[in-house]
Amino acid sequence: MSMTLFEQMITIGMVVLGTMATRFVPFLVFPPGRAAPPYVSYLGKVLPAATLGMLVVYCIRDVSLVSGTHGIPEFVSIGVVAFLHIWKRKMLLSLASGTLLYMLLIRVLA
Amino acid sequence: MTTDQKGLPALWAAFPHTIPILAGFLFLGIAYGIYMDASGFDVVYAALMALTIFAGSMEFVAVTLLLGAFDPVGALMLTLMVNARHLFYGISMLDKYRGTGLKKIYLIFGLCDESFSINYTTEVPKGVDKGWFMFFVTLLNHSYWVIGATIGGFFGTFLKFDMEGLDFVMTALFVVIFIEQWMKEDEHHSAVLGLGLSLLCLVMFGGDQFMIPSMLLILCILTLLKKQLGKTGESVCQ
Structure with missing residues (x-):
């Protein structure tokens, strides 16, 4: 290990500090006592739906279309999850079926 | 009401919503612990980093930071960029976390992808305290992650399991939550x-x-x- 224990602690501390900054900043900038500006209230209303969409894309960020399994397991399984959920609307059923299918596909197609 | 009277029903109501995370985080946590072990770090590192950072993808990145040259400013900047999405979670949760008392500090500390998406979209059952519900969703998620990382770091490469792909449960969860939000x-x-x-x-x-x-x-x-x-x-x- 090239770093000393102290340097390691500082490095981990920086990662903790950075992570906490991204989580605490909105709450520190807009404390509950004062009314948030209308623009921020507007963002609070419209951002969540956009953020959930972004999070879905975030999950497939490492999928490669040109190598490996060409993203087929991911896209087929996501399709099945979406189809099952819109059809039956049973969360655990959608999750379990999609995940098992994915685990099967990456083994069969590999 | 005392903590006990509000806490237990909230824990009971929160647990089912975290079952997918239980599977996903245990698996990913174990994978993270094994990765730490294979990179030459004691199990204490995996456990403490899981406990204090609690941001899955960043913890994997942190391993490479620890193996590289000492660069605290670079580490901070990289963390801010990788975790910038939390800013959106915070702005979205300003209202929901209001009036949760001291629990709010922990709720913000544990505002990971999964805690955000569950706490934002779940309608808390009538009679269950909203603050405690969100607190337990966050605490359960946090525990799964720490337990997973500790198991992985402790047993390391002795664990022979072929569960590759189980982490897809997280992707599936976000797809389902996106659809639920869409329907609402x-x-x-x-x-x-x-x-x-x-x-x-x-x-x-x-x-x-x-x-x-x-x-x-x-x-x-x-x-x-x-x-x-x-x-x-x-x-x-x-």
Whole structure:
């Protein structure tokens, strides 16, 4: 290990500090006592739906279309999850079926 | 009411919502612990980092930081970029976390992808305290992650399991939550924008670089559409 224990602690501390900054900043900038500006209230209303969409894309960020399994397991399984959920609307059923299918596909197609 | 009277029903109500995370985080946590072990770190590191950082993807990145040259400023900047999406979670949760007392500090500390998406979209059952419900969702998620990382770090490569792909349960969860949110809204502009603009940026910038451009683009377009979307937002509330 090239770093000393102290340097390691500082490095981990920086990662903790950075992570906490991204989580605490909105709450520190807009404390509950004062009314948030209308623009921020507007963002609070419209951002969540956009953020959930972004999070879905975030999950497939490492999928490669040109190598490996060409993203087929991911896209087929996501399709099945979406189809099952819109059809039956049973969360655990959608999750379990999609995940098992994915685990099967990456083994069969590999 | 005392903590006990509010706490237990909330824990009971919260647990079922975290079952998918139980599977996903135990698996990913174990994988993280094994990775730490294989990189030459004691189990104490895996456990403490899981406990204090509690941001899955960043913890994997932190291993490479620890193996490289000492660069605290670089580590901080990289963390801010990888975790910038939390800013959106915070702005979205300003209202929901209001009035939760001291628990709020822990709720913000544990505002990971999964805690955000469950706490934002779940309708807390009647008679269950909202603050305690969200507290236990966060605490359970946090525990799964720490337990997983500790198991992985402790047993390391002795663990022979072929569970590859189990982490897809997290992707599936976000897809399901996205659909649930979609079914609840009257207008889908924002959801479509979030999905579409992020995909566009993923294609343009690639998986390692697309998050910051996506967030900026989403912010820009939502700001430009404030006149139109702001109105519908209000009418929904009335």
